[in-house]
Amino acid sequence: MIDLLRINDPEGEYPKSYYTSTVSIQNVLPSLQENIKCQICIIGAGFTGLAAALSLADLGYESVVLEANRIGFGASGRNGGQVGSGQRWDQEKLEMHFGFKQAQIFWNIAEEAKKEVYSRIKRHEIKCDYNPGVIQACINRRDTLDSYDQADQLTEKYNYQNLRKLNHEEISEILNTDFYKGGYLDLGAGHLNPFKLVLGLGSAALTVGVKIYEKTKVAKIEYGKKNKLTTSAGAVVNSDYLLVAGNGYLGNLDEETASRVIPINNFIIATEPLKYGFLESFLHHNYAVADSKFVPNYFRPSPDKRLIFGGGENYTYKFPKNFKETARKKMIKVYPQLKDSNIDFSWGGTLAITRNRLPCFRKVSDTAYSISGYSGHGVALSIIAGKIFAELIAKKSERFDFFSQLPIEPFPGKSSFRWPLMVLGMLWYSLRDRFR
Ligand SMILES: Cc1cc2nc3c(=O)[nH]c(=O)nc-3n(C[C@H](O)[C@H](O)[C@H](O)COP(=O)(O)OP(=O)(O)OC[C@H]3O[C@@H](n4cnc5c(N)ncnc54)[C@H](O)[C@@H]3O)c2cc1C
Structure with a gap:
C-alpha cells in the first residue's frame, strides 16, 4: 500500500525548501503514547486543522490535533504563498451553475477568507x-x-x-x-511565506491550549456515536467529534473522501x-x-x-x-x-x-466531518474552512451545509481505479498549454 505521507519525504521531516531555510525548526512535539478521550479530534496540522482548532478555541471548545509528521509538513508549509481572491471557479462560472445569489455567497465567503488570514496574522503577531x-x-x-x-x-x-x-x-x-x-x-x-504562517498558527494554537501531537499517524478510523481512532503506534483516541483534515496526504484513510478528493x-x-x-x-x-x-x-x-x-x-x-x-x-x-x-x-x-475543483466538505456521520480538495486555491479557503467547522460544532451549520451540498462527485472508478482516467484527462489539458 502506497503511503503518501512517506513516499516523497523522509519520515517526520520537513522537505528542504526555501521556506524551511527561513526559520529555525523547533524541537518535535511529543507523539501520542497513551489512550485518550477528547471532545474534538482533528487529523492534520495544516491550515485547515489549525484554523479549526483556533476557531474552536475562540468559541470555548477544546481540541486535540494529531499530525503524522510535523506542523505544516503538508501543502500548507510548501505552497506558492498566494492568498488569492474568490474561489477556484470564477464568478461568471459560479453564476452560470448556481445563480447570482449563491455566487454572491461564494464570493462573500472568499472575501472573508482573506480577512480571516490577515486577522490571524495580526492577532497572533505572525511575521510571515x-x-x-x-x-x-x-x-x-x-x-x-x-x-x-x-x-x-x-x-x-x-x-x-x-x-x-x-x-x-x-x-x-x-x-x-x-x-x-x-x-x-x-x-x-x-x-506570504506559508511555512511561517502555518508555524505561527501552530504556536498560537498551543498557546490557547490546543493539544498537538506530532509524529502521530492515524492508521484507522471507526465512525460511530463516538469516533475511535487508532494511531500507527497503537494509541486509541475516543472523540465526540472528528474533523479529517489530511487533504492530499490522507490516502485511503477515509474511503468516501478518497473517492472524491485525489x-x-x-x-x-x-x-x-x-x-x-x-x-x-x-x-x-x-x-x-x-x-x-x-x-x-x-x-x-x-x-x-x-x-x-x-x-x-x-x-x-x-x-x-x-x-x-x-x-x-x-x-x-x-x-x-x-x-x-x-x-x-x-x-x-x-x-x-x-472532480469539479470546488472544495469537498463532507458530513461523514453525525459526529464526523472531512474538509479538503481546495484544488490549488486553499491558502485562504482552508483557513475559513476551519472557522466554518467551528461554527458547525457550535450548532451553526448553515455555511458548512452550503458547501457540503455542492455536487462533489466521486472520480470514475472511485478510489481504486480513478487514476488512469484522471491522468489521461489532466495530461490532455496540460498538453494543450503547449499549443496556446
Ligand atoms: C506546491 C503547491 C503550491 C500551492 N500554491 C498555492 C497557492 O499559491 N495559493 C493557494 O491558495 N493554494 C496553494 N496550494 C494549495 C494549498 O497549499 C492547500 O490547499 C492548503 O495548504 C491545504 O491545507 P490543509 O491543511 O487542508 O492540508 P495540508 O497542509 O496538506 O495538511 C494536511 C496534514 O494532514 C496530515 N495528515 C495526513 N494524513 C494523516 C494521518 N493519517 N494522520 C495524521 N496526520 C495526517 C499531513 O501530514 C499534513 O500535515 C498549493 C499547494 C501545493 C502543494
Missing part, C-alpha cells in the same frame, strides 16, 4: 512577510480579454474595487518580461538572490503572479530577492526525478535572462483536487 498584490497574467490575447471581462464583472457586480487592468506594455514593464499579453492586478489579494503533486524552485539589475521592476513592485495556463506558472519575489517559481505538476504518487529541471525550463521561458542563475532550492508538495 505578507505583501499585497497578485497579478493575473495572460499568455494570449483571448485570455487577456476574458480577464478584462472578469475584472469588469467583479468591479460592477460585486463592488470589488481592488482591480487594475494591465495592457501588454504595462504588464511587461512591471514584470520585466514580454511573455504576458495583459491581465489585471488585484491589490486585495497578496502573498492527490496531485506540484513543484517549486527558488533561485539564488538575484544580482543588481536583474528583474528590478518585478522585485521592486513585489507582486505575486499567477498565469493563465491550464497548469499555471506562479511566481513571486522573496524578501531576499530570489525568484520563487512554481511550475509543473504530475499525477502519479511519486515526484518525478527531473522536476527541478522542468520548473527551471518553464521559468526560463518567462525569464530568459535567468538562464545562468543558480537554483538554490527545489521542492514539491501534494495538494488535493476534486
Whole structure:
C-alpha cells in the first residue's frame, strides 16, 4: 500500500525548501503514547486543522490535533504563498451553475477568507512577510480579454474595487518580461511565506491550549456515536467529534473522501538572490503572479530577492526525478535572462483536487466531518474552512451545509481505479498549454 505521507519525504521531516531555510525548526512535539478521550479530534496540522482548532478555541471548545509528521509538513508549509481572491471557479462560472445569489455567497465567503488570514496574522503577531498584490497574467490575447471581462464583472457586480487592468506594455514593464499579453492586478489579494504562517498558527494554537501531537499517524478510523481512532503506534483516541483534515496526504484513510478528493503533486524552485539589475521592476513592485495556463506558472519575489517559481505538476504518487529541471525550463521561458542563475532550492508538495475543483466538505456521520480538495486555491479557503467547522460544532451549520451540498462527485472508478482516467484527462489539458 502506497503511503503518501512517506513516499516523497523522509519520515517526520520537513522537505528542504526555501521556506524551511527561513526559520529555525523547533524541537518535535511529543507523539501520542497513551489512550485518550477528547471532545474534538482533528487529523492534520495544516491550515485547515489549525484554523479549526483556533476557531474552536475562540468559541470555548477544546481540541486535540494529531499530525503524522510535523506542523505544516503538508501543502500548507510548501505552497506558492498566494492568498488569492474568490474561489477556484470564477464568478461568471459560479453564476452560470448556481445563480447570482449563491455566487454572491461564494464570493462573500472568499472575501472573508482573506480577512480571516490577515486577522490571524495580526492577532497572533505572525511575521510571515505578507505583501499585497497578485497579478493575473495572460499568455494570449483571448485570455487577456476574458480577464478584462472578469475584472469588469467583479468591479460592477460585486463592488470589488481592488482591480487594475494591465495592457501588454504595462504588464511587461512591471514584470520585466514580454511573455504576458495583459491581465489585471488585484491589490486585495497578496502573498506570504506559508511555512511561517502555518508555524505561527501552530504556536498560537498551543498557546490557547490546543493539544498537538506530532509524529502521530492515524492508521484507522471507526465512525460511530463516538469516533475511535487508532494511531500507527497503537494509541486509541475516543472523540465526540472528528474533523479529517489530511487533504492530499490522507490516502485511503477515509474511503468516501478518497473517492472524491485525489492527490496531485506540484513543484517549486527558488533561485539564488538575484544580482543588481536583474528583474528590478518585478522585485521592486513585489507582486505575486499567477498565469493563465491550464497548469499555471506562479511566481513571486522573496524578501531576499530570489525568484520563487512554481511550475509543473504530475499525477502519479511519486515526484518525478527531473522536476527541478522542468520548473527551471518553464521559468526560463518567462525569464530568459535567468538562464545562468543558480537554483538554490527545489521542492514539491501534494495538494488535493476534486472532480469539479470546488472544495469537498463532507458530513461523514453525525459526529464526523472531512474538509479538503481546495484544488490549488486553499491558502485562504482552508483557513475559513476551519472557522466554518467551528461554527458547525457550535450548532451553526448553515455555511458548512452550503458547501457540503455542492455536487462533489466521486472520480470514475472511485478510489481504486480513478487514476488512469484522471491522468489521461489532466495530461490532455496540460498538453494543450503547449499549443496556446
Ligand atoms: C506546491 C503547491 C503550491 C500551492 N500554491 C498555492 C497557492 O499559491 N495559493 C493557494 O491558495 N493554494 C496553494 N496550494 C494549495 C494549498 O497549499 C492547500 O490547499 C492548503 O495548504 C491545504 O491545507 P490543509 O491543511 O487542508 O492540508 P495540508 O497542509 O496538506 O495538511 C494536511 C496534514 O494532514 C496530515 N495528515 C495526513 N494524513 C494523516 C494521518 N493519517 N494522520 C495524521 N496526520 C495526517 C499531513 O501530514 C499534513 O500535515 C498549493 C499547494 C501545493 C502543494
